[in-house]
Amino acid sequence: MKRFLTMYALSFWLTGAAALSVASFVTEPAFAERGAAFEGTWTGYFENSTGQRGDDSLTLEEDRDGHLHGMWSGNVPVEGTRTGETTAELHGRTDTRSYRIFLSAHGDELTLKYTARRLDSSGEYEGEARFTRRR
Numbered sequence: 001m002k003r004f005l006t007m008y009a010l011s012f013w014l015t016g017a018a019a020l021s022v023a024s025f026v027t028e029p030a031f032a033e034r035g036a037a038f039e040g041t042w043t044g045y046f047e048n049s050t051g052q053r054g055d056d057s058l059t060l061e062e063d064r065d066g067h068l069h070g071m072w073s074g075n076v077p078v079e080g081t082r083t084g085e086t087t088a089e090l091h092g093r094t095d096t097r098s099y100r101i102f103l104s105a106h107g108d109e110l111t112l113k114y115t116a117r118r119l120d121s122s123g124e125y126e127g128e129a130r131f132t133r134r135r
Helices: 002-033
Strands: 040-048 053-062 067-072 076-082 087-093 097-106 109-118 124-133
Touching (some): 053 076
Antiparallel strands (some): 087 097
């Protein structure tokens, strides 16, 4: 009986160790692939609630912890972090605007939604940009 219990405990322990090994193996590639969702150079167009529209760009880098930083529209330094596998929140600021930015990635397509607060006068406005990854 003692031998049976020892074998049962050993079997249970080995099963748990194997499950942990598989879980580690499965989660590592997902973590390594995370950077592919946002990092890179993106080009597209924007439109905002003030009636402006035109070409737009976004360049992002991502570290292993999911922190993002880069340049939006050629003159807005941005930084932030992932909020999910395909979502992130960024903040940016120029001398005249403060931006709160939400990103949503779908393969080689990226949607950027933002709220801009005027720093040189009163008021806010919203906008959206749609990008594709430049290769």
